[in-house]
Structures are given as C-alpha cells and as structure tokens.
Amino acid sequence: xxxxxxxxxxxxxxxxxxxxxxxxxxxxxxxxxxxxxxxxxxxxxxxxxxxxxxxxxxxxxxxxxxxxxxxxxxxxxxxxxxxxxxxxxxxxxxxxxxxxxxxxxxxxxxxxxxxxxxxxxxxxxxxxxxxxxxxxxxxxxxxxxxxxxxxxxxxxxxxxxxxxxxxxxxxxxxxxxxxxxxxxxxxxxxxxxxxxxxxxxxxxxxxxxxxxxxxxxxxxxxxxxxxxxxxxxxxxxxxxxxxxxxxxxxxxxxxxxxxxxxxxxxxxxxxxxxxxxxxxxxxxxxxxxxxxxxxxxxxxxxxxxxxxxxxxxxxxxxxxxxxxxxxxxxxxxxxxxxxxxxxxxxxxxxxxxxxxxxxxxxxxxxxxxxxxxxxxxxxxxxxxxxxxxxxxxxxxxxxxxxxxxxxxxxxxxxxxxxxxxxxxxxxxxxxxxxxxxxxxxxxxxxxxxxxxxxxxxxxxxxxxx
Amino acid sequence: xxxxxxxxxxxxxxxxxxxxxxxxxxxxxxxxxxxxxxxxxxxxxxxxxxxxxxxxxxxxxxxxxxxxxxxxxxxxxxxxxxxxxxxxxxxxxxxxxxxxxxxxxxxxxxxxxxxxxxxxxxxxxxxxxxxxxxxxxxxxxxxxxxxxxxxxxxxxxxxxxxxxxxxxxxxxxxxxxxxxxxxxxxxxxxxxxxxxxxxxxxxxxxxxxxxxxxxxxxxxxxxxxxxxxxxxxxxxxxxxxxxxxxxxxxxxxxxxxxxxxxxxxxxxxxxxxxxxxxxxxxxxxxxxxxxxxxxxxxxxxxxxxxxxxxxxxxxxxxxxxxxxxxxxxxxxxxxxxxxxxxxxxxxxxxxxxxxxxxxxxxxxxxxxxxxxxxxxxxxxxxxxxxxxxxxxxxxxxxxxxxxxxxxxxxxxxxxxxxxxxx
Numbered sequence: 066x067x068x069x070x071x072x073x074x075x076x077x078x079x080x081x082x083x084x085x086x087x088x089x090x091x092x093x094x095x096x097x098x099x100x101x102x103x104x105x106x107x108x109x110x111x112x113x114x115x116x117x118x119x120x121x122x123x124x125x126x127x128x129x130x131x132x133x134x135x136x137x138x139x140x141x142x143x144x145x146x147x148x149x150x151x152x153x154x155x156x157x158x159x160x161x162x163x164x165x166x167x168x169x170x171x172x173x174x175x176x177x178x179x180x181x182x183x184x185x186x187x188x189x190x191x192x193x194x195x196x197x198x199x200x201x202x203x204x205x206x207x208x209x210x211x212x213x214x215x216x217x218x219x220x221x222x223x224x225x226x227x228x229x230x231x232x233x234x235x236x237x238x239x240x241x242x243x244x245x246x247x248x249x250x251x252x253x254x255x256x257x258x259x260x261x262x263x264x265x266x267x268x269x270x271x272x273x274x275x276x277x278x279x280x281x282x283x284x285x286x287x288x289x290x291x292x293x294x295x296x297x298x299x300x301x302x303x304x305x306x307x308x309x310x311x312x313x314x315x316x317x318x319x320x321x322x323x324x325x326x327x328x329x330x331x332x333x334x335x336x337x338x339x340x341x342x343x344x345x346x347x348x349x350x351x352x353x354x355x356x357x358x359x360x361x362x363x364x365x366x367x368x369x370x371x372x373x374x375x376x377x378x379x380x381x382x383x384x385x386x387x388x389x390x391x392x393x394x395x396x397x398x399x400x401x402x403x404x405x406x407x408x409x410x411x412x413x414x415x416x417x418x419x420x421x422x423x424x425x426x427x428x429x430x431x432x433x434x435x436x437x438x439x440x441x442x443x444x445x446x447x448x449x450x451x452x453x454x455x456x457x458x459x460x461x462x463x464x465x466x467x468x469x470x471x472x473x474x475x476x477x478x479x480x481x482x483x484x485x486x487x488x489x490x491x492x493x494x495x496x497x498x499x500x501x502x503x504x505x506x507x508x509x510x511x512x513x514x515x516x517x518x519x520x521x522x523x524x525x526x527x528x529x530x
Numbered sequence: 531x532x533x534x535x536x537x538x539x540x541x542x543x544x545x546x547x548x549x550x551x552x553x554x555x556x557x558x559x560x561x562x563x564x565x566x567x568x569x570x571x572x573x574x575x576x577x578x579x580x581x582x583x584x585x586x587x588x589x590x591x592x593x594x595x596x597x598x599x600x601x602x603x604x605x606x607x608x609x610x611x612x613x614x615x616x617x618x619x620x621x622x623x624x625x626x627x628x629x630x631x632x633x634x635x636x637x638x639x640x641x642x643x644x645x646x647x648x649x650x651x652x653x654x655x656x657x658x659x660x661x662x663x664x665x666x667x668x669x670x671x672x673x674x675x676x677x678x679x680x681x682x683x684x685x686x687x688x689x690x691x692x693x694x695x696x697x698x699x700x701x702x703x704x705x706x707x708x709x710x711x712x713x714x715x716x717x718x719x720x721x722x723x724x725x726x727x728x729x730x731x732x733x734x735x736x737x738x739x740x741x742x743x744x745x746x747x748x749x750x751x752x753x754x755x756x757x758x759x760x761x762x763x764x765x766x767x768x769x770x771x772x773x774x775x776x777x778x779x780x781x782x783x784x785x786x787x788x789x790x791x792x793x794x795x796x797x798x799x800x801x802x803x804x805x806x807x808x809x810x811x812x813x814x815x816x817x818x819x820x821x822x823x824x825x826x827x828x829x830x831x832x833x834x835x836x837x838x839x840x841x842x843x844x845x846x847x848x849x850x851x852x853x854x855x856x857x858x859x860x861x862x863x864x865x866x867x868x869x870x871x872x873x874x875x876x877x878x879x880x881x882x883x884x885x886x887x888x889x890x891x892x893x894x895x896x897x898x899x900x901x902x903x904x905x906x907x908x909x910x911x912x913x914x915x916x917x918x919x920x921x922x923x924x925x926x927x928x929x930x931x932x933x934x935x936x937x938x939x940x941x942x943x944x945x946x947x948x949x950x951x952x
C-alpha cells in the first residue's frame with residue numbers, strides 16, 4: 066500500500082475531472098486523477114464522441130442515399146455495421162489516449178482505481194483507493210458523473226433491452242426499434258438508427274419530443290422525424306415490458322393501451338448521479354434529489370471537498386462539467402470566489418438530423434420569467450447556403466427582452482446549427498443587445514446569415530424574408 | 531516636448547475640474563508659469579508648466595468637470611518638436627461630453643437654457659460609440675449593462691465592474707438605484723423659461739457638500755443634545771490672555787471653544803470617533819474641523835492635535851487656515867481627516883441651531899451667539915452672558931448619556947476655563 070501526497074485529487078477522469086486537474090496543474094498545484102475505467106469518462110468513451118462518430122456514418126449514408134439529388138449516381142449504400150461501430154470505438158480510443166498524454170504533459174498522476182473519501186489526517190483529506198493505495202490531498206474534487214437511469218420494472222439485458230453502451234455498439238441491426246425517452250440521447254439514437262434503415266418508434270412521457278427545447282423547435286423536429294418515417298408517441302405511458310426474442314411493450318397513448326413489439330428497445334430516460342460508494346455518507350456533503358449541492362465555487366458542505374459535473378445536477382453536459390471543473394480548480398488555487406455556471410449561458414446541442422441547438426430561455430420560459438419579449442424567426446429555406454447544401458429544413462428563433470434588448474434565448478434547428486450556436490453563446494456571455502447583433506457583419510454566403518436575419522426579424526427588419 | 535497631464539493635487543485626488551486656462555494655444559510659456567487652474571473638492575490649485583515651449587494644443591476645454599488625474603490636458607512643444615498627439619487624435623482625445631459642459635463656475639446662466647445637459651447620456655447612444663466617463667476614460671461595460679444603466683439612470687462611472695478586467699455587466703446593476711443625482715436634467719421639473727428664475731451651475735464644492743451632507747443625513751441617525759453655558763468666565767480669561775498676548779495675536783471666543791472642545795474630547799473619548807461599518811474608530815487626538823463659510827459654500831480646515839496646542843497656536847492656525855480657505859488655497863490635507871467639527875454661527879446672532887454631522891465623524895458641535903440673558907441664581911434673577919451649544923451625534927457611535935456627559939464636561943471647561951489646564 067502506497068501513500069501519495071497531493072494538493073488536489075480529482076475523483077473521476079471525465080470531461081469535468083480531467084479538465085479540473087489540468088487547470089489545477091496549470092495553477093501550480095500538484096494534482097492527481099482517480100479514474101475507474103477510461104480517461105475521458107462517459108463523454109469521450111461512451112457518450113458525446115462515439116455517438117458523433119456513429120451519426121457521421123448515418124449522415125454519409127443519408128448523403129449517398131440522396132446522391133442523385135446532387136447529380137451524382139452511385140450504387141446502393143451498404144452498411145458494414147462492424148466497421149461503423151469500429152470506427153466509433155477507434156475515435157473514442159484515440160481521444161482517450163490523448164487525455165493520457167495531456168495528463169503526462171501536465172504532470173498529473175493518474176490512478177486507475179475506484180476511490181472513496183476517508184477522514185482527515187494531518188490536515189489532509191484521505192482518499193482510499195480500491196487497489197489499497199491512499200492519497201492525502203488538501204482538496205478533493207468529486208467528478209464521478211452519472212449513469213443511465215433505470216425504469217422500475219424494466220431491466221436492461223444488453224440484448225433486446227439496452228442502454229447507451231450497447232446501443233452504440235450494436236452487433237446486428239434491428240429491423241424495428243423502440244426508443245424510450247426523447248431527450249438528446251434518445252433522439253440521437255432514434256435519428257441514427259432511422260438513417261441506418263431501422264423502423265423506429267419513440268416513446269416520450271412528456272407532451273413533446275426534445276422537451277428541454279423551445280416548443281416550436283420540438284414541433285419542427287417532430288415534423289421532420291415524422292417525415293423521415295419515425296413514429297413518435299408523446300404523452301405516452303410505458304407499461305409492462307417483456308423481453309423474449311424481441312421486446313414487447315405496453316404503451317398507453319391518447320387514451321388507448323396498445324402492445325408494441327420490436328426487435329430491440331433503447332432506454333434513454335435520463336441519468337442518475339454517481340453518489341454512492343464514494344464515502345459521502347461520513348461527510349457533510351449534502352445531496353438533494355440525487356444531486357450534490359454546491360456553492361458558486363463548487364464547494365460542497367464538507368470543507369475541502371468540491372463537486373462538479375453531472376453529479377451536481379442538470380444540464381448533464383460535458384461542457385458544463387468542464388466549466389465547473391475550472392471554477393473549482395481556480396477556487397482551490399486561491400483565485401477567488403466563483404459564480405457557478407449560469408444555466409442560461411450553457412448551450413445544448415442535439416446531433417440528430419436536423420440538428421438542434423439552443424441557449425438561454427425558451428419563449429415560454431421567457432414569458433414566465435416576466436419578460437416582455439420580441440421573437441425573431443428565420444427559416445433556412447430562405448438562406449442561400451442552406452439551399453446550396455440541399456439542407457434547408459429548419460429555422461433559427463431568437464428571443465429578446467423588448468425593453469433592454471437582452472438576448473434571452475436562441476433556438477435553432479437545421480444544418481450545422483450545433484456549430485452555429487456558439488455565436489449566440491458568445492453574444493449572450495458578452496451581454497450584447499440586439500443592436501450589436503444587428504450591426505455585426507455576418508459572412509456571405511453562410512448558414513450564419515440566418516442568425517443575423519433572425520435577430521433582424523425580431524425587430525421587423527429581416528431583409529430576406 | 532511635454533504632455534501636460536491633470537495633476538494629483540493630493541494623495542487622494544482622483545479627478546478635478548479644469549476651471550480655467552490662463553494660456554491659449556500658441557502662447558509661449560516658460561517652466562514654472564502658471565498655465566491653468568484646477569478646482570478640486572474644495573480648493574482651487576494652479577498648474578505650472580514644467581517645460582519651456584509653446585502651448586500647441588489644449589486638449590481639455592476650460593470648464594470641463596471630473597477630469598481624471600493623469601488625463602492629458604495640453605501639450606507644450608519646443609522649437610521643431612513634433613506633436614505626440616496625433617493631429618486628429620488630440621482633439622478627439624478630449625471627452626465628447628466636454629463641449630457642452632459648464633464653462634465657468636459658479637455661473638449664473640441666463641434663462642434661455644435652464645436645463646443644461648452636461649453629463650446626461652444622449653437619448654439614443656450610437657451602438658458603436660465607445661462610452662466614456664466625464665473625464666474621457668473609456669468605461670468598459672457590456673452593451674446590455676449600458677442599456678440598463680441608461681434606462682434606469684445609473685451612472686456607470688459610479689459602478690465597479692465584476693466582469694473580466696472590471697467590465698461592468700448586467701449583474702453589477704442589479705440592486706443599484708439611480709445614481710444620477712437629482713440635479714441632472716431629466717430629474718429636474720422642467721422650469722418655465724422666463725425672467726423670474728435663473729440657473730446656477732453646481733461647483734465642485736457644491737456637489738461635494740450636497741453628496742456628503744445627504745449621505746450623512748441618510749446614513750447616520752442624528753440626535754441632538756443642547757446646553758446653555760455661561761461664558762462670562764471665558765470672556766474674562768480671553769481678555770486677560772489678549773492683554774498679555776504678543777503683537778498680532780488675538781484670541782477669539784471661537785479659539786477658546788476649539789480648545790475647550792478638544793479638552794472635552796480627550797476626557798470623553800467616545801465622542802472622538804468615527805463609524806466604519808463593521809467597527810468604530812476612536813481617535814487619540816482631537817483634530818478639530820472648523821467650519822468656515824466661504825464664497826459658494828463652506829470648508830472645514832482642521833486644527834490638528836488641538837488637544838496638545840495652546841490657545842495662541844490654535845488662534846494663529848485658525849486665522850491662517852481661514853485666510854487660505856477664503857482664498858481657495860487650502861491644500862486637501864488641510865481640510866480632510868478631522869475627528870470632530872465645530873460650527874459657529876454666533877456672529878450672526880443665531881441663538882442655537884443643529885448642524886449636520888461631517889462624515890465619517892461622529893459628532894459636530896453647533897455654537898450659538900454669546901448674549902446676555904436673564905438667569906436665575908440662588909433664587910434671584912441675574913444677568914449672565916450665555917451661549918447655547920448643540921451637539922449633533924451619530925447614535926450608532928455615541929449613546930445619549932455619552933453625548934450628555936461630553937456636553938457637561940464641555941460646559942464645565944467653558945465655565946471654568948482654568949479646567950482646560952488640568
């Protein structure tokens with residue numbers, strides 16, 4: 066059993082944890098990361114990145130299927146599922162080893178183990194590793210992330226009923242698929258499998274898909290998916306699910322209970338923070354509805370213990386975790402009190418087809434918050450670049466406070482909007498008003514012109530619509 | 531070549547008004563020539579040229595208020611030297627708002643423009659305009675913060691930004707009330723133009739008086755304790771002292787009151803204090819601020835360590851400081867940082883009055899006129915020379931009984947001047 070003395074130990078090597086460790090190291094602190102599985106966490110190994118690789122394959126397939134529209138004649142696209150999955154795994158692996166390199170470069174000790182918080186000894190927090198080692202740290206950053214939430218009575222078996230991991234490493238393509246849950250994860254899988262030729266049914270308990278998005282965006286996404294042949298059952302209640310050769314699910318939808326059968330079911334009904342088995346029970350760390358409570362500097366109620374990322378609550382996004390990691394590291398290094406992460410400054414992206422991206426308040430939320438608002442909309446069908454791309458499904462919606470001109474929210478659906486959203490994120494962070502956005506010169510011809518036009522439209526000045 | 535910048539006339543000075551240029555562009559100056567006058571909180575100071583040469587550019591116009599220390603105000607060039615101020619940049623470096631600012635003070639303005647617009651933001655600022663405070667320093671604020679500030683009439687220059695590099699952001703404006711004082715145009719009821727009123731531009735001094743006294747009445751809970759004091763003994767002592775005083779020294783009643791108050795403060799040190807929010811500071815010496823009425827306002831030069839000084843020293847110091855005050859030549863150190871103030875309106879025949887505490891001090895003593903009054907002594911009516919003194923105290927610092935005790939000690943000393951020797 067070895068003992069290690071560090072300034073900061075980060076438990077969890079995901080996008081929150083490894084970023085916190087690098088920032089701590091940059092600030093001259095001796096940092097260590099404890100990771101039980103893969104550096105890069107879910108995001109890099111089993112989430113954001115590998116699914117983007119899968120969706121790229123789906124996009125290529127989609128383009129080939131429509132090559133004729135662009136004057137190119139090709140044969141029928143054939144899917145080599147193993148190669149698709151292998152490419153996705155390769156991308157994840159490459160990035161994970163990149164994180165190892167970053168750890169070395171920043172002289173961060175990495176312990177591949179599970180860890181739990183111990184008591185204090187000589188002014189330092191003891192962190193026990195399951196390999197018998199002990200780390201003594203002045204500060205601890207908890208960054209253990211989250212796991213897929215289970216639905217009572219429905220057990221994932223890895224074959225016919227699966228969660229994200231098995232969903233992104235299919236050995237065979239099902240003919241029919243039920244996706245339970247229409248948040249970002251569920252919808253991305255639905256979109257991927259649909260593009261790969263699978264008959265997909267989405268079951269959502271809320272009254273619309275992508276329920277975190279603005280109503281109008283949800284509606285447009287639903288229309289687009291329905292046109293692609295997906296079946297969307299919103300406001301649906303999932304009853305008994307039976308696994309056999311395939312899967313049979315009882316679903317109550319629009320007052321009628323029906324039995325759906327499919328080859329496979331993907332469960333994507335949210336996530337649960339990993340707060341068990343890390344020794345929180347003996348501490349003052351406060352947990353409310355499954356999430357660790359922190360202050361603006363990411364401190365928990367236990368002195369010297371910080372928490373970041375998925376375990377501190379929604380939105381469960383890698384970039385939120387990374388940002389919180391930096392706040393925690395900077396606080397530990399004595400750079401002063403942090404101000405947490407403002408939820409309305411956190412963009413959200415869903416990489417389905419068409420893509421969806423947003424930041425800030427939805428129209429409903431803005432009104433509920435008491436704002437007198439101005440709303441701008443601009444459809445991609447009036448954008449030259451989108452037409453040239455042959456990808457004109459979608460629109461950009463912007464919401465401003467009528468009085469102050471504050472950009473309250475931006476909601477996009479359409480081509481490459483996940484890359485476009487950051488323009489509004491920067492604008493929001495810098496607290497620009499509509500005037501600044503109106504006077505900004507957007508390059509022509511780009512999809513981003515639709516961002517400009519949407520702002521202009523909010524003040525009845527749109528040029529091209 | 532020399533750039534003339536706004537000088538710091540005291541360690542604490544951050545800005546001042548460029549009240550007057552004594553030279554014009556094109557004038558030749560020699561090092562040491564007085565070229566401009568600067569008006570700070572309470573004093574007018576002279577700016578001297580530090581180099582020989584020609585005044586080529588006056589950057590800050592006469593009458594410009596709140597010029598930040600260090601701002602370029604003019605350029606002096608020697609023969610054949612090139613301007614460091616780019617030809618077009620020089621004038622532009624001057625704050626855009628200066629042109630419309632009040633040129634001189636205190637100026638009675640004729641009625642055609644009763645609502646001058648010196649510092650108010652224009653109704654609709656250009657989105658590309660780089661906002662500047664009154665001294666021309668760029669204020670870093672987000673566009674949204676600027677919009678909200680304009681809307682809620684908050685002076686951005688009064689805020690400290692919490693954004694990156696001190697940028698003012700929306701959050702900094704939350705819980706901030708309007709900081710644009712009521713004297714700015716929008717707040718003033720539109721006055722009828724005509725011959726029955728005139729507008730007086732506020733001098734720097736008037737603004738300071740307004741701000742500080744308003745702050746005092748808003749922040750410190752004032753209470754008042756007064757006492758009638760027989761000054762007969764003091765007048766006798768004064769006469770004796772003056773009879774023996776050296777040539778040129780004439781001790782006044784006020785000088786003796788300063789000394790009596792200083793002595794009383796040493797005996798009741800709770801009054802010689804100031805409120806500092808989380809703590810109270812108690813001073814070990816009586817630094818007595820003496821209110822002196824001067825043209826356009828008042829100023830309070832300080833007799834430092836009055837508790838340690840003799841009457842002659844106090845007397846000559848008061849006289850010297852009062853003269854400087856009337857001439858507008860007090861150095862800032864001479865009127866900032868006292869521990870207690872005495873305001874005497876006795877010379878106007880005022881019987882008694884209450885004064886507003888001079889923050890951050892905790893008390894001010896208001897002295898009325900000495901006058902013969904009928905008093906009852908041993909059951910008999912008698913005539914005595916009496917004076918009514920009123921102590922205004924900040925109740926956060928001074929309790930009622932403490933104030934009363936101070937007044938009692940003060941009364942005892944005035945009535946028995948010999949006690950001041952004890």
